[in-house]
């Protein structure tokens with residue numbers, strides 16, 4: 001670990017904004033801002049159940065995962081063409097670059113779109129074009145992770161995988177998202193086994209609202225390399241030891257946890273506990289348009305509420321690169337950039 005000299009509390013937000021970082025838990029459909037939803041609805045002639053951008057913003061006052069998901073799927077209904085998928089991802093990637101994100105691994109939910117008659121190629125080509133453009137125009141590397149909606153069936157997940165395989169070069173892995181409780185990881189054990197044979201990276205949401213048992217089965221039955229959220233793991237000491245020993249990263253999303261009432265207040269978030277236990281915890285934005293902030297907002301608000309230090313800022317950024325699916329050379333390069341940014345700041 002690179003030791004970081006103490007930095008005055010009032011300079012910490014600037015350090016958090018400036019430090020290079022990776023984002024590993026962002027649902028691209030969750031980056032869709034009300035303004036862009038209305039613009040796409042207009043150009044695609046989709047009728048929205050909201051009269052104005054302001055009314056849609058007001059509807060974002062949801063209280064749990066399910067009430068959020070209901071609005072989330074309504075917002076995604078405006079995405080029809082390749083250009084729409086490109087524009088959505090491009091809007092996110094520009095914001096990420098402004099937050100000094102150097103690398104992003106982006107979730108997308110093809111079933112949300114194919115169920116509406118949008119072709120898999122339309123979704124993947126549009127998103128992929130934005131990733132290619134981000135590397136060329138922003139110097140930001142970005143790759144895509146296909147997520148299965150866990151409230152749907154195993155058979156539907158297999159169909160989705162089949163539809164995506166002709167475009168295998170455009171995504172690096174698969175994940176599992178949507179309503180967690182009642183849909184344990186083991187429901188998708190065979191799908192993940194197939195994805196593993198195909199050489200895809202494997203991640204899954206587990207232990208967000210669901211119990212530590214879901215984290216265990218994500219690890220042991222799905223054989224995932226990263227756990228998305230995983231904050232309920234602190235309830236199980238044996239699981240915490242496993243996560244630390246095997247260096248299984250957790251992609252933690254503090255503002256999402258706050259908005260979905262996983263924690264009653266940001267000051268009560270367990271990020272510090274995860275770091276103190278030696279876990280490879282990272283900070284991410286999840287669905288930034290809906291949860292009140294992009295990556296730097298997650299960092300600055302969480303640090304302000306919990307009193308984490310500059311050393312922990314460095315650790316979280318270093319963890320984000322370690323936890324990413326990039327090669328060892330790229331990891332070393334990003335880590336050097338991180339150390340240089342801290343040295344320049346001190």
Ligand SMILES: [Zn+2]
Pocket residue numbers: 025027177205228286287
């Ligand atoms: Zn998520």
